Amino acid sequence: MYKAILYKEWLKIRWMVLGYLIILLGFLTYIGLDTRYWFEMNDPIQVWLVVIQRKILYYTAIKYIPVFAAIVLAIVQFVPEMVKKRYRLSFHLPIGETHSLLFMIAIGVAVMLITSAIYLLGLTLIGMTFFPAEVTRSSLITVAPWLLAGIVTYLGATAVTVDPSWKYRIVYILLFAPFIQSLFLEGGYGEYQFSFGTYLLISLIFSIMVLFPGYRLRKGSKL
Amino acid sequence: MITKISRYAIVSLIVISLSILLPDLYWMIFGKPIIKPSIYYSPVIEEFMIATRTGNNKKEYSDQKGNSYDRKSFETLLPFSFYYNLEKWGILPDSIKGIPMKRTYIRHNSQYLRITNRAMNTPLISLNPLFESESDFTRLEMPGELFRIDQKFEFITASDNTVDDSLSCIFNGALLDQDFQFPAKIIAGNPTTRKPFDEGYFIVDAQNTVFHLKKIKGQPHCVKTDIPPDLNIRAIFISEHPRKEFYGVIVTWTNEVCLITYDNYKILQLPVEGYRADDMQLLLSVNPLYQMIRYSDMKEMKSVVIDNNYKIVDKYASSWTPKEEWKSSKIASVLFPFSIERTTRSSDYVQFKVKFNGHLSWIGILFALLATFICKRFVYREKLRTNWIDFIIVFGTGIFGAITVLLIRPEPWD
Numbered sequence: 001m002y003k004a005i006l007y008k009e010w011l012k013i014r015w016m017v018l019g020y021l022i023i024l025l026g027f028l029t030y031i032g033l034d035t036r037y038w039f040e041m042n043d044p045i046q047v048w049l050v051v052i053q054r055k056i057l058y059y060t061a062i063k064y065i066p067v068f069a070a071i072v073l074a075i076v077q078f079v080p081e082m083v084k085k086r087y088r089l090s091f092h093l094p095i096g097e098t099h100s101l102l103f104m105i106a107i108g109v110a111v112m113l114i115t116s117a118i119y120l121l122g123l124t125l126i127g128m129t130f131f132p133a134e135v136t137r138s139s140l141i142t143v144a145p146w147l148l149a150g151i152v153t154y155l156g157a158t159a160v161t162v163d164p165s166w167k168y169r170i171v172y173i174l175l176f177a178p179f180i181q182s183l184f185l186e187g188g189y190g191e192y193q194f195s196f197g198t199y200l201l202i203s204l205i206f207s208i209m210v211l212f213p214g215y216r217l218r219k220g221s222k223l
Numbered sequence: 224m225i226t227k228i229s230r231y232a233i234v235s236l237i238v239i240s241l242s243i244l245l246p247d248l249y250w251m252i253f254g255k256p257i258i259k260p261s262i263y264y265s266p267v268i269e270e271f272m273i274a275t276r277t278g279n280n281k282k283e284y285s286d287q288k289g290n291s292y293d294r295k296s297f298e299t300l301l302p303f304s305f306y307y308n309l310e311k312w313g314i315l316p317d318s319i320k321g322i323p324m325k326r327t328y329i330r331h332n333s334q335y336l337r338i339t340n341r342a343m344n345t346p347l348i349s350l351n352p353l354f355e356s357e358s359d360f361t362r363l364e365m366p367g368e369l370f371r372i373d374q375k376f377e378f379i380t381a382s383d384n385t386v387d388d389s390l391s392c393i394f395n396g397a398l399l400d401q402d403f404q405f406p407a408k409i410i411a412g413n414p415t416t417r418k419p420f421d422e423g424y425f426i427v428d429a430q431n432t433v434f435h436l437k438k439i440k441g442q443p444h445c446v447k448t449d450i451p452p453d454l455n456i457r458a459i460f461i462s463e464h465p466r467k468e469f470y471g472v473i474v475t476w477t478n479e480v481c482l483i484t485y486d487n488y489k490i491l492q493l494p495v496e497g498y499r500a501d502d503m504q505l506l507l508s509v510n511p512l513y514q515m516i517r518y519s520d521m522k523e524m525k526s527v528v529i530d531n532n533y534k535i536v537d538k539y540a541s542s543w544t545p546k547e548e549w550k551s552s553k554i555a556s557v558l559f560p561f562s563i564e565r566t567t568r569s570s571d572y573v574q575f576k577v578k579f580n581g582h583l584s585w586i587g588i589l590f591a592l593l594a595t596f597i598c599k600r601f602v603y604r605e606k607l608r609t610n611w612i613d614f615i616i617v618f619g620t621g622i623f624g625a626i627t628v629l630l631i632r633p634e635p636w637d
Contacts, residue, residue: 044381045352045365052348052369053414098225132379134348134371145573159233171237171630178240182565185573190346198575205236211229212634221634 001095002103009077009107016076017111020069024115027062028122034058035130051135055188059123059139063184066116066150073108074157082161087217101214105158105207112154116147138189145192148203149183155206156180163213164221227636234616234627239563241623242577246555246562253551259519260541262526265300266319266512271526271539272301287539303329303510322511334464334509336472343458343474343500344570349407350379351414353394354421356437356444363416366438370394372407372426397443398436404429411459411471418463422470425459425483433459435470435488448488454481457500472507474500480516494527494535502569521546553583560584560621584621591617591625598629605633 035058038047050056081087090100120140127136156176160169183199186192192199261274271287274297284297295312298305302319306329309315315324322328350369358364368378368387376395378387398405405428412424423437423444431452437444454475461471469482473490478498482491498505498518505518513536516527523542530536546552555562561584564576595617599605607614610633617624 043365045367045369048350048369048381049352049365049414052350130384132350132369132371132384134350138346138348168631172233175237175240175244175627178243179236182243182573182575185566188346188571189348191571191573193346194572195575202236202239202575205232208225208229209232209236211226212233212631215226215229216634219634 001093005095005100005103006107009104012080013073013077013108013111016072017115020072020115021118024062024065024069024118025122027065028119028126031059031061031122032126032129034061035126039130048131048135051131057139057142057186057189059126059143062119062143063146066112066119066147067153067180069115070112070150070154071157073111074154074161077104077108078158078161087162097214097218098211101162101210102208105155105210108154108158109151109207112147112151116150119143119147141193141196142186142189142191144196145183145186145199148196148200149180152176152183152203152206153180155209158210159213162210162217164217168213168216226634230631230633231612231616234624234631237627237631238616238620238623241626242559242561242563242620243565245623246559249555249558253555257521257543257546259524259543262515262517262524262539262541263301263304264513264515264526264528264537266303266510267300269537271528271537272297273541303333303512320512329511331465332509332511334462334466334468334507336460336462336507338458338460338472338474338480338500338505338507340501340503340569341571342460344572346571349410351410351412351424353378353423353436353438354416355439355441356421356423357439363418363421365416372398372405372410374405376405394436394443397445398434401434401445401447402432403434403445403447404432409456409459411461413461413463413471419465420463422461422463425461425470427456427459431456433488446488448483450483450488450490454479454490459483466509468509480505491533493533494529495525497525556580556583557587558622560588560619560623588618588621591621595625595628603629603632609633609636 038058051058090097093100120143123139123143124136127139156172160172163169163172179202258276263272263274264270265272265286268286273285273287275283275285277283282294284292284294286292292300298308299314302309302315302324306315306324306326310326318324350371352366352368353370354363354366367382368380368390370376370378375391376398377391378394379385380387407426407428408431409427410424411426413422421437423435426434426436428434431454433448433450433452433456435446435448450473454473455477456473457476458474459471460474467485469484469491471483473481473483475481478495478500480493480495480498482493484491493507493516495505495516495518499520502520503518505516508515508517512531514529514531516529518525522545523540526539528536528538559580561577561579564578565573567574592614595614599607599613613628613633616628
């Protein structure tokens, strides 16, 4: 049964995943080329000092990419299910609604995690090519909240898509936003190093969030 | 059951978001700036002088006894701070207490060193340029490499991002010759070419010994200083100045502030009673006659004047109504039982700090509980017994919980 769900999910998200990978690799290439251009046009030591002392983040181009990708992923995965209430068909499957929903979410989170790994790998390669290890390490610490924001946005967006009522959808959109925005407050590198654990723990709450909208969908709640 | 928990997950997230959003919006409307007075010390009347910015962008000038002045007479009494104006007005005296009042002399003998709490709480990558301290040329030049001191001393060349083994080896040897214990705990310098000359870096090793490292004619010059290892150093701020009286300032974990003097690295403790490095800003301003230390947080400012022998001449403390005692703060305490602070003025680190608003919050919580009960019982006509946890949430989180449980309503559970 799970294999069948996996296949169904794959059919829905494959083009999106491919598109995201192309965009992500494209942006990583852009950052690599842009950094190389900086080094070509300036004294290399000045570039290092701008990054280290003035705390200019050379990778801000990919700051919001995980969040945008997460919203698109949730839409391509769940909007087709919501159109004509197709998702209600899965209530007749020999698998509980909770399990099937959580499994679908797990697939989405897995996509976000795999792409996050590529994101980190790309940044590591760029960092190691142009900068000392300390700068590369700091870049990975700095982007961690952005990647977490991607996963949290995905989980929030699934709840928004699955809920049957627009009133609830609007409340979710308006009131998940301040927490997600909390993950983009840095003015330089490494500023979340003491609070990232707390943000990560709170983000765990998002993991089971979709079940309530799922339940409301099954019950046909109109509140 | 799990769907019920899922609802509480959504509720708790929305409570968190509201406790960020609502207090932020509230202070966006009712916040006002805290205007700190500017405190000076007049060598003419030997009194503290105070300039305060009032609401309509005007300034009020007075002395410590409360006599008020106009701007010109105020500045006339502060010749070391406003000598350029006095010179323009043609009233700069020839000398004050034997100090010649010449523009170049005053400028050469005036020094400012600011220590902000933000500078103490900021992430830093410990890679620094080591300048040539005794160059044949006037201006300092940026070297082509940065150094790190981890398990050994290493120079990394920027042009090819590799370690310069031969140069690293020479400097590593110089540190080892002085019994340096790797890794370095603190590397403090002034890594800019915009300074009159270079004094290199003060480095605290793993055993808390302080070393002074410079590059002279391309070679290492390392001194093991006698700065006591038990000083419990938190941060060192270096500021090269032609007066060559002190290299910089040490701030300790016990909030002591000491100067590192040119007199064989002798330490001089500054009289900064009640200074708290995490909350306060400190400014040391030196003029030819006095040194003045001002340190302030959001409630008070203390000023101490010392003479050139580091003896206290005079002290002055001023304070203003702290934000917690504003009427708008009291209303905020009633409205919001807590708020979540993410960024502060005192630190570059992003936090997730729950700030409770004290006992006034109970009023708001009672109202929130009452409103929730009335809404649920008479408007929504919900089964209160099956969803009693909603009331516990409102009890713990006040207005945030009330808004949330009334927006995200419980379902008729299976």
